[in-house]
Amino acid sequence: MAELTARQPLSLAAVPEEKQEPLLRRVLRCKECYLLILPTFVLVLLFNYYPAVSALYHSLFDWNGANFKQFSGFSNFINLAKDDIFWLAVGNMVKLTVAGVLISLTFPLIAASLIFHLRDLKMAYFYRVLFVIPLVVPGVVVLMIWRSIYSPNIGLLNQLLKAVGLGMWARPWLGDFKLALAAVIFIGFPWVAGISTLIYLAGFQAIPVELLDAAAIDGASVWARFWRVEIPLILSQIKLIVILTIIGSFQGFTTIFIMTNGGPGMTTMVPGLYLYRNAMYYSKMGYACAIGTVIFIITLILTYLNTRYLKSSVEFVGV
């Protein structure tokens, strides 16, 4: 997220900048400033910076979180590289991420595009509000509802299959070795009620009307206008959603935790949940920190690549 750190010109500074003034004098002149930002920094040093540094540091230790701590170099990482469960978890994470990105690039985009092309603006507003409402239902409640949908005996999905005469397909979806991960991916179908739809819609609405009019006058078909005018102009929204989806599926494990807890067996294990188990069940805190470090580094690299890659395509379109 390079643009987040970009310096923004601040011409409105209360204290006029005088380059000749000695540093100490300038510091003293605004000593109130330092006092006022102190609470923020006390909190982030304690609850954000200290734990982050501690995690990176302790990834190099054999540590149970209490009375045993021994420096072990990179052995946690070497063990991770040999750990079949960890690789299984990484594989699942990749599958979930790819599926998440594919979903976020299709269903919400189509929904937003359809809402944007409604001529009746009142109905467009209606759909926009309608698709926000599910976001207000607590995430955990949504997951529990889906757990009930997949329930083996009287779950909605199995009942539906029985009602249409496909009872032989009924199964305990989340307990199925082959289908559990797919069932997790399917949560939220048809995936239109999400932040992605809102973000895409905001992107569509920011397209200058003149451009769409010009395309219409030039006789562009709806299809051509969508691919040649609208998609290039909402690329920054697409980029944002791809980044958010990747980061979200790399770091979050609440969904897997609640839906399958990694099961059946280890078939739906993900790195976040494996970290949690190592820390909370096996007291392998150093090993858990190493997993956290790996997730952190992968996220950093992917965010960087994503920003670089998609930024250049935006510039290309702009030329």
Added chain:
Amino acid sequence: MSRTLKHDFPIHLILALAAILTFYPFVFMIISSFKTSPQFIHNFWGIAWPPTLANYSDAWKRVSGYVMNSVLVSTASMVGVLFISSITAFVFGRYNFPGREFFFFAILALLMIPGVLTLVPAFLLIKSFGLLNTYWALILPYVSGGQILAIFILRSFIASLPEELFESARIDGARTWDLYAKITLPLSTPILVTIAIMNVLGTWNDYIWPLVTIPDGRRWTISVGIVSFGSQYGGLENWGPMFAGYVIASLPLIILFMFTMRYFIAGLTSGAIKA
């Protein structure tokens, strides 16, 4: 058929189908929450008449404590985030002091640090403070983490306020605190409401952190409580009270949404505006 409707009709068909598929599970939950167990089994798809309210009184006994805990934790965290982040954003947005860029970058850099990385050491830190099983175990990290994005959003807004306002107030003898409390805060109200809502949504939905730091069931927040509650009832196939509990858990946020809909949508799309 009017031209608008003729143009919109196929779009309506697709969107309506998507809406039905999206909402059916929620509608099913609400309908089922008014059924007794026999009604649920023998009349799975239909609406039971008369509706029973017993599920709700049953679920309320089990879930109300969690709702209260969450209301308390989310409100306290939200107030803390608004207070601290608005002061810091005010300083970053209106004053030029040595190290400002460095300090601001130190806040921004935290956006890159994932929660899973800090989970273990943060848990051990809370434990060493003796704060496990207290509301502080949730509120303090929520305020600390929640202020980061809030400072980022608020700072650019506060920096864009016209300097003349502050200058004339200063000439009238206003002090730093007056500039913050009497000019900056009133002008930032809409964006503060948006931040407040996003913050409540985040803390209300958080699951892993309270699960780790609050072993005692009496202090559970709604997320942890509802999973435990749902697993017990769902396991017994006693779905009426289970669904009633889910409805109760959802109501506070839905009520908040009804009163602040505009800010809600603004908050959810604020990510797009940044990009």
